[in-house]
Amino acid sequence: MKSMKRLKPRRITNKVMSRLLKSNDLIVLLGARQVGKTSIMYLLIDNLLQVEKVESNRVFYFDLEDMNLLDVVNRGVEEFIAFLAAKGADLKERCFIFLDEIQYMENPSNFLKIIADHHKEISLVVSGSSSFSIKTKFKDSLAGRKRVFEIYPLDFGEFLEFKDRKDLAGFWDTGNWEKARFFEGDFLRYFEEYVIFGGLPRVSLLPTREDNVEYLKDVVNSYIKKDIKDLFRIDNPYAFNKAIKLLALQAGNSLNFTNLTTMCGISRRTLERYLFILESTFFIRLINPFYSNKIKEVTKMPKLYFMDTGIRNIIVGDLNSLEGRRDSGSLVENSVFLMLLTGKGPLDEIYYWRTKAGAEMDFVLKGEGERWRGYEVKYRPFEEAKITRSTRSYINEYSPDLTCICTKNFYQDKINMDLMGLSGLNDQSKLIFLPVFFLSNRPYPSVPWLTN
Secondary structure, three states: OOOHHHOOOOOHHHHHHHHHHHOOOEEEEEEOOOOOHHHHHHHHHHHHHHOOOOOHHHEEEEEOOOHHHHHHHHOOHHHHHHHHHHOOOOOOOOEEEEEEOHHHOOOHHHHHHHHHHHOOOEEEEEEEOOHHHHHHHOOHHHOOOEEEEEEOOOOHHHHHHHOOOHHHHHHHHHOOHHHHHHHHHHHHHHHHHHHHHOOOOOOOOOOOHHHHHHHHHHHHHHHHHHHHHOOOOOOOHHHHHHHHHHHHHOOOOEOOHHHHHHHHOOOHHHHHHHHHHHHHOOOEEEEOEOOOOOOOEOOOOOEEEEOOHHHHHHHHOOOOOOOOOOOHHHHHHHHHHHHHHHHOOOOOEEEEEEEOOOOEEEEEEEEOOOEEEEEEEOOOOOOOOOOOHHHHHHHHHHOOOEEEEEEOOOOEOOOOOHHHOOOOOOOOOEEEEEEHHHOOOOOEOOEHHHOO
């Protein structure tokens, strides 16, 4: 097991720990390969041992990529209990068992149900890298008895903490622009690194660009070999690999199924299966258009985003700086999507909005109780607060609680809506301009529901 002293804290750990201590539900950690699931397990174990003072013979970790361990659990619960006893487990007290990469088990649902029904002394935390495999193998018998936590790459605040810039992370967390503005250059430099190399935890810790490139290449190769070939049948690997490359080039854009199927030489059904596989293994995420008027607004054509921009960039073979890149806008937009995804509440949904006349809002976040936020990404310097026709059209149509223009380095949060040509909205809709590196899930003035 890794040295606990080398582990950096993750923000989701406290939520998982609270659930683990308060209930005996099965806890499932889902996320892409190398996103930090194992490290979170180690952090939970360390908390149990060091803070909760649980004896070491009541806490066990098993990596099911070890074929010998996998063979033991596949033989059934009785064999596993005997194995724990042989390892010195104190089964008369509550034990905490961590099973890593559970998707490799033959029948995890039955195994976990028996433990839940007949071994109340065991609390289980399991992890997996394929939502499809786990959902397929987890039957309805576990409904209501498991709590799923989806693990994402680092958000920008965590990235700053991993870079040992807790001062910047503190400004980011609290929204203290009055202090943060003095460190604009540092924020921009770290944000560009975050966009180019992504948010996988190890990437933020590697010392050189060359190390990051080699690591990201290895992650992609391991993903295709283990998460794809081991769990799914791909009859045409060439077409699948080509599809991944073309999808990476389209990140941040609406999918044109006709063009993609023609270029890959596959059917639409095959392309849809590839997209399903990529989403199920946390490689990409699709978002749908929001609409209330089928005649005027786009109702189909999902937009695609990669779950890590570093992975996306290594696939297209471009890890150059943002300046001068033709895809810099879509790259930053992809990062904004990830920040919204990691910060959204459990009932929030992310969409995009586009009219057939061409007006667009990059992201529409629908909150509980028909509350709305809009996010428009404009990664360029601003000298004053200005909005586009698209933004004005969206605000006039929906009167959202908040519209955020994500800029390169311009901040303004007190804006008269009348002066923006948005008459009558000052009391019900807020407009702010925010540097994209300062975007987080903090509450905004007069919009208290933004606190999830």
